[in-house]
Amino acid sequence: MAARFPSLLLLLFFATAASTPPALVSRAADFSILNYARSPKLFRGGGYTPPPPPPPSPPPHPPPLTCDDLKGIGSLNTTCELNSNLNFTDDVYIEGRGNFYVLQGVELICPIIGCSIVINITGEVILKSFVEIVAGSVYIVAGNASVSGGSLINVTARAGLPPEPATGTPDDAQGGGGGHGGRGASCVMDDKKLPEEIWGGDAYAWESLDRPWSYGSKGGTTKREEEYGGGGGGRIWLEAAELIEMRGTLLADGGDGGIKGGGGSGGSIYITSKKMTGSGTISASGGDGFAGGGGGRVSVDVFSRHDEPVFLVHGGRSFGCPRNAGAAGTFFDAVPRRLIINNHNISTDTYTLLLQFPNQPLWTNVYVQNRAQATVPLLWSRVQVRGQLSLSCGSTLSFGLVHYAFSEFELMAEELLMSDSIIKARSVYGALRMSVKIHLMLNSKMLIAGESDAIVATSLLEASNLVVLKGSSMIHSTANLGLHGQGSLNLSGPGDVIEAQHLVGPGSVLRGPLKNASDSAMAPRLYCEQNYCPVELLHPHEDCNVNASLSFTLQICRVEDIVVKGYIEGSVVHFHMVRTVVVESSGSISASALGCSGGLGHGELLPNGLGSGAGHGGRGGDAYFDGTYIRGGSSYGNVELPCELGSGSGNASLSGVTSGGGIIDIVMTCFYCLSYQFQLFPQTVMGSLQHSLTKLVVHGEIEANGESYGKYIKDGGYFSDIGPGGGSGGTILLFLSNLILHKTSTISICGGHGSPNAGGGGGGRVHFHWSDISVGDEFLPRALVRGTIDVRGGIGRGLGQEGENGTLSGKACPKGLYGTFCLECPLGTYKNETGSDRDLCIDCPSDELPHRAVYVTVRGGVMETPCPYKCVSERFKMPHCNTALEELIYTFGGPWLFGFILFSLLILLALILSVARMKFSGGDELPGLVPNRRRATIDRSFPFLESLNEVLETSRVEESQTHVHRMYFLGANTFGEPWHLLHSPPKEVKEIVYEDAFNIFVDEINALASYQWWEGSVYGVLRIIAYPLATSWLQWRRKEKVQQLREYVRSEYDHACLRSCRSRALYEGLKVATSSDLMLGYMDFFLGGDEKRTDLPPRLCQRFPLSLVFGGDGSYMAPFSLHSDNILTNLMSQSLPPTIWYRLVAGLNAQLRLVRRGHLRATFHPVVSWLETHVNGKLRTHGVQVGLTRFQPSASGYCQFGLILCSIDEDITRLSSQEPDRSISENHSCLPANRWKKAFNLVKHNEHAVLQKKICGEILHLNNVQKLQDSLMLSYPFYYIIRNIMPVCHQDLVGLIISVLLLGDFSLVLLLLLQLYSMSMMVVFLALSIPPLGLILPFPTGINALFSHGPRRSAGLARVYALWNLTSVMNVVVAFICGLVHFKTQSSANKKHPNLQGRKWLVDAAVRTPHLQSPPSAADRLSRRKPRGSGQRRQNRGVGARDPDALLGGNPTQAQLKSVIAEEKLTAPFDFQRFLDLMAKHLKAEPFDKQLRDAFQVLDKEGTGFVVVKELRHILTNIGEKLEPAEFDEWIREVDVGSDGKIKYDDFIARMVAK
Helix, strand or coil: CCCCHHHHHHHHHHHHHHHCCCCHHHCCCCCCCHHHCCCHHHCCCCCCCCCCCCCCCCCCCCEEEEEEECEECCCCCCCCEECEEEEEECCEEECCCCCCEECCCCEEEECCCEEEEEEEEEEEEEEECEEEEEEEEEEEEEEEEEECCCCEEECCCCCCCCCCCCCCCCCCCCCCCCCCCCCCCCCCCCCCCHHHCCCCCCCCCCCCCCCCCCCCCCEEEEEEECCCCCCCCCCCEEEEEEEECCCCCCECCCCEEEEEECCCCCCCCECCCCCEEEECCCEEECCCCCCCHHHEEEEEEEEEEEECEEEECCCEEECCCCCCCCCEEEEECCCEEEEECCCCCCCCCCCCCCCCCCCCCCCCCCEEECCEEEEEEEEEEEEECCCEEEEEEECCECCCCCCCCEEEEEEEEEEEEEEEEEECCCEEEEEEEEEEEEEEECCCCCEECCCCCCCCCEEEEEEEEEEECCCCCEEEEEEEEECCCCCCEECCCCCCCCEEEEEEEECCCCCCCCCCCCCCCCCCCCCCCCCCCCCHCCCCCCCCEEEECCCCEEEEEEEEEEEEEEEEEEEEEEEEEEEEEEECCCEEEEEECCCCCCCCCCECCCCCEECCCCCCCCCCEEEEEEEEEEECCCCCCCCCCCCCCCCCCCCCCCCCCCCCCEEEECCCCCCCCCCCCCCCCCCCEEEECCCCCEEEEEEEEEEEECCCCECCCCCCCCECCCCCCCCCEEEEEEEEEEEEHHHHCCEECCCCCCCCCCCCCCCCEEEEEECCCCCCCHCCCEEEEECCCEEECCCCCCCCCCCCEEEEEEEECCCCCEECCCCCCCCCCCCCCCCCCHHHHHHHHHHHCCCEEEECCCCCCCCCCCCCCECCCCCCCCCEEECHHHHHHCCCCCCCHHHHHHHHHHHHHHHHHHHHHHHHHHCCCCCCCCCCCCCCCCCCCCHHHHHHHEEEEECCCCCCEEEEEEEEEEEECCCCCCCCCCCCCCCCCCCEEEEHHHHHHHHHHHHHCCCHEEEEEHHHHHHHHHHHHHHHHHHHHHHHHHHHHHHHHHHHHHCCEECHHHHHHHCEEEEECCCCCCCCCEEECCCCCCCCCCCCCCCCCCCCEEEEEEEECCCCCCCCCCCHHHHHHHHCCCCHHHHHHHHHHHHHHHHCCCCCCCHHHHHHHHHHHHHHHHHHHHHHHCCCEEEEECCCCCCCCCCCEEEEECCCCHHHHHHHCCCHHHHHHHHCCCHHHHHHHHHHHHHHHHHHHHHHHHHCCEEEEHHHHHHHHCCCCCCCCHHHHHHHHHHHHHHHHHHHHHHHHHHHHHHHHHHHHHHHHHCHHHHHHHHHHHCEEEEHHHHHHHHHHHCCCCHHHHHHHHHHHHHHHHHHHHHHHHHHHHHHHHHHHHHHHHHHHCCCCCCCCHHHHHHHHCCCCCCCCCCCCCCCCCCHHCCCCCCCCCCCCHHHHHHHHCCCCHHHHHHHHHCCCCCCCCHHHHHHHHHHHHHHCCHHHHHHHHHHHCCCCCCCCCHHHHHHHHHHHCCCCCCHHHHHHHCCCCCCCCCCCEHHHHHHHHHHCCC
C-alpha cells in the first residue's frame, strides 16, 4: 500500500485540478497550495489551512468631525490645531482641505479594539513632539505628513478580526503564537514530526504584501476556558502626496501573551509618498509569549528616501521554547521592488512563507537575513528575481513539501549570495533547478533531499559566470545533482563540499557518490564486469544531463575555468567541455578506493579472509598461505585508451573488503602542455575525443589509487590483521592539449597495500591522449613535467608479494617526436616514423657534421637526414663553418695556390708602387738652402757629401760679434738623464753675470729641464711593446721640453743674472739652442753693448782651448755628430777658411756615424786616426789643431764626447809629438817596469793637459782610447740586426723589395685581422692593443719613407723608417709561420675528429660513454618495480621527471668527461647516486646571472646592452620552455621599456637575481 501512495496522490492532484474554476486554472504555471484548500490535511499531517484570499474593501467611514468637535482651534479647511487630549469611543473620521496640527504632548486615544482613526487632509498633517495616537487602525492621507521626534502612532495588540478565512490564530490550546507575515511559533514537541511541520498560527495576506492592510492575529491560549493569548497588531496607513517626515515611531506589534498565552502577530504598516526623511522606528513585530507571534507586514513605497528609518518585522520571543521564536514578517520596499525578511538575530525554527513570486514586473532582490527562516511550501513554483537572492547570518531558505519528493522548483536570479546560511537539508524536497549568473557561498550549505524515488528529476544548479564556495560551504544532494556553468568555480574553503549520488559540476569538495550514504539514497551503477569503455565516457552527451543510467558518478561539464583548492572525489569523475583546470597545492581530484570491490582483475579470496592483490594495469601480487602462493588478479584493459575501473579484493559481502581505484577522465583542448602536479583517484576521465581540455595545471594531486587493507599509523607502517589483498589502481584518462606538473604535484594510480601475507594491488593505467599534435614549425611542447607520476604496485606485507607496476602511455607521436609527452627527439637524432619509443630516434650520421659545427634543435624535431646544424659562432660561414679567411683561401684553391696568387699580386702592386715613387719623388733631390753661388751637384750616394750638404743647409748670415761663451748642458735629454747645468758660472762669463743670481737661474733651468715620472713610464712601456713608437714618443717629449726652455729664457726669465742693463731690458743676453737630434743643448751668452770693455767679446784664439761637444749618443737612432751653427762657423772663420771648416765638420760626421755605443773602443779608433792624419795636418798650417775628448761623466755615469780646439802652441802638440815614442815603447810593454812607466807618463800628460788647459775631461788618443768602458744596451740585438743590414743591389731594386715587403706586411695584417674577427672582436682589439698599432703602422710608415723627399726630412726619418721596416719583416715571418702551423693542425684535426662538436649535452656524453648510464626518458623516469618474489631488487620509483642538464647545471665536453673518468678511475658501471656525486664534484653550474646575460647577449649582437621587447617576446613565447603571453606581459612590467621598444637587460637580470 505504501508503494502505491505516490500514484494515488497524483490521481488526487489531477482530480482536484479538474474541479478548479477556470479563473484559477488560467493563472500562471506556478501553482500554490491555495489550489488544494479542499484537502488541507494532505499537506499538513493534521490541520493545515491554506492562506486566505485578499481582504475585502473596508466599510464606509462614519461622518467626519469638525475642528470644533475635536476641541481644536481653527478650521479643518484652513488650519486646525489640537492642543488637548481626546478619548474616542467609536471610529473617527477627520476630513478637510486645510492643515491639521496636533500640538506637543496631545494624546488621541481610542481604547476600543479594532477602533479606527481616519485623517484625510489636503494640506499638512503634523504631529508635534510627544504626540500619541492609539487605535486599532490609523489611516492618514495628506499633502505632507510629519511625525516629529518622540511622537507615537501605536496600534499594538489592538487589531480587529483578521480577514476570513485566515488561520492566524491557533485553535488548539497549546499556547502557539499568532501568524501573519510569518508563522507563529509552537513549543509543542512531536517526535513523529519534523520541526518544520510544527507551527502556531499560519501566515496569510501574501497577495497584499506590497500594500498590506490586514490585522494581526491573536495568540493562542494554554487553556480553552481562558484567553491568555496576546492581541494581534493593528493597521497603519500613512500616505502623503509630497513629503513624509518620519522622526517618531510607528508601532503595529503583536501583543504579549505572557507565559500562559502565545504572542500576537504583528500588524500591517504601509507608507507611500514621493519623498521621505527622518530616521524613526517602524515596527510590526510579533508579540512575546509562551510561543512568540509571527512578524507582520511592512511596505514602503517612497521614491526618494534620504534617511534610513529602522524597520522591525521580527517574530516574538518564546518563553516556552527560547530557541524557537515566531517567524519574521515581510518588509517590502516597493520602489526598488525588494523583499526583506529579517528576524533581527532572534533564533527560530518557524518559517516565513514565500508563495507565488510575481512575473511582471519581477522583484529585484530578496533578502533573508539575521536568522530568518523562509520556505516555499509549494509543489511547483518559480522563484525569480532580477537581482540578488541573498541569505545571510544564519538564515534558511527551503523549498517543497515534506514527504513529497516529486515537487520541482525553479530559482532564477542574477546572483545567489549565501553567508552563514542554509538552503536547508530536508527542506528541499524533490528537484531544484537553479539558474544564476553568480553563486557565492561562505560557510553555507545547500542540501537537497531527493530520497530514493526513481522518478525524481535531476536537480540542476547553473551559474553562468562564477561559483565560489568558501569557508565550510557545502552543496549536498541525495539524488541526481547537476552543477552547470560557463564561468569559474572556486572552492577555497577548508570544508567546502558539493556532493551527491550522481553529480554534474565542479567544486572545492565535490563528492559523488555520497560518503556513508543512507540506504534510501540512490546508488550509482558501476560497470565492474564490463571489459569495454562506456560510450558516454568517450562520447558524452552535449547537454550535460545526468541520471542514474550514466556510468559516471561525478561529471563537471560546460565550465570554462576550474580552480580546485579543496577536493573532488568520485568513482567515475568526468570533466567534460571544460577549458582549463587548475589544482592548487591544497587541492585534490580523487577516485581512490571508489572503484569496484570485485571486477575483472579481482584477487583470489580464501575462506579465512586472506587474499591476493587485484590486478589492472599490472598483475596483482600473490598471497602466501600454508606454503603456497595464491595467484594475484590478472591485468586487463587497453593500454592505448584505458577506461576501466580498478578491481577489488573479490567479495563485497565480506567486511574489510578493499576496492580498486575509480576513473578520472579529463577532456581538454590546448595549444601546448606544461607540467603541474595532480592527484587522481580510482577512475578519472578528463575530456573526450571530441572536446579536449585546453590546459591542466597541477600543484596538488590527482589520484586513482587502489584501497589498502589496514590502518595507517604514524610510525610509517600499517596495522592490520589477516585480510584481503590490496585493490588495484584505477584509470586516469586525460584528453588534453597542455599539461603542467609542478614540483609538488603527483599523478598516482598505485595499487593498494595488502594485509599480512596478502598480495599488493597492481598499478593502474595513466594515458595522455594529446589533441592535434602539431609538427614542424607549428610544434609547441605539450607537457612540462616537474612533479611525480607514480604507477607502482601495492606492497604485499609479510610473505605477500608486491603488485606489478601499472602503465603510463601516451598517444602515438608523429615524426620527429617521441615519448609519452611527445617531446622533440634528443639533439643529434632524427625520427622518420610514427611512434613513441625512444629507440625510434636514430643518431644522425657523424660524417655529415663539419668542423666547428654543432647540432641544433628544430621545432618539431628532426624528421630526416641530414640533421640540421649550425656553426659554433655566427662569424663562421655555413655550410662548412669556415672563417672568412678560410673561405677566401679555399675559394682560390687552397693555401698554396692562394699564397702564390697573393705573392704574384704583391709583386705587381710593388712594381706599380715603384713606378709611382720614381714619378712623384724622383726629381726632388735639390740641395735645399744652399746659397746660389754653391750650385755644385752633391751625390747622395756618398755619406760624406750628404753630411756636407746638411752643414751647408744650416749656414745663415748671422752676427756673432757679441757672443761671449757657449755653455753646454750635461745629460742626454732623456727621461733617465735629463739636461742640467753646473752651478758656479764659467770663468769666461764671470765678468758679465752675478754669481748668486746665476746659481738661482741654474736651479730654475734644471727644474724645468727635468721630466715627469709618467713620461718615463710611458716610454718604458712603449719600448717593450712597440719600440719605434717609443722613439717617437721620446722625440716628441724632447721637442716639448726644448720649447719650454726656449720660451722660459726668451720671455719668462728676466735675465737678472746678467750685469748688462741693456741685456736685461731686451732679454737678449741669453739664448738656448739644441742640435738637430735634440740630445745636445747649450746656452749662449751675449754682450748687451753697454759693458764698455775692449777685451770682450774674446777672439777665437783667446777662447782656446775651445770645447765642441758632439750631439747624439752613438745609437742607431742618434749617432754622434758635430753640430755647427752660424755662430760657431763665424768664430772658426777667424782662424780657418769656411770651406775647410765645412769639410772638417762633414767628414767628421761621416766618421762619427760609424761609431756605435757598445763598441766605442773599436769605432773611435778610426776617428782618432782620421783626426791625426787628415785633419790636424791641414789645420796646422792655420795654427790650429783638434783632438777627440771625453768630457767629465755625470753622476749617473753618462759621458759626452767632443772636440777640443787649441793652437799649435798648446801642450796637445807636445802630447802628439810623443806619440811615436810611446808607440815604439809598446814593443817593450810586456815588461812590468815599462808598463809602470807607460802608465805614469800617460797620467802625467793627461793631468798636464787637463789642469794646464782647464779642460773638464780627457783627451783621447790612440793609446787611451782602448781604455774606454762600453756597456751593451738592452736593445742591442735589435740594433745589431739593423746595423748589419746593408743594401747589396741597385737602389731601385732595393725600393722594389721594400715595396713588396710593405705590401706583404699590410696584406698579412689584414688577413690576420680577418681571421681574428672570426673569433671575436675582443681578440681583434687585443691584437691591436698588445703592440698598439704595431700591426698596422709599418705599411703607412714605409710608404711615407718611400715617398719622402728633401734631404733634411729623409736624413731625419730614415732611421725611424728602418725600425718599421724591420717590424714588417718580423710580421711577415710570424704570419707565415702561424698560417703554416694553423693549416697543418687543422688538417690533422679533421682526420682525427671529423664529427667533433664544440659542445655536447652531458646526457649525450653519458650515452656514448659505456661506464655511465644513459639518462631515462620521461616514461622511463617513472617508477619501475619487480615483484618481490622474483628475487630482483626494486628500482627507485616516483623519481621526479627532471632534465639531467637542469640537475647538473652545465654542458660538459668530451674532454671534461674523459678527465673525470681518468681522475676517478672509473672502470665499471656505478649507480645513479654515484653519478650525481661525481657531477657535483667536477661540474659547477654557472651563476644564474651569467646564464641570463649570455642568453641576452645572443640577441644583442652589437653589444649595446639593449634588446628589443618584440623579439624577446617572440622567442620566450615560442621557443624552449614557453611562456604564456599573459605571463610575459606581467614579466615585462617589472622593467622600464624605452620609447624605442627596447629594455636594458642588465637591469632586468639584477631584478631576476634579487627575486
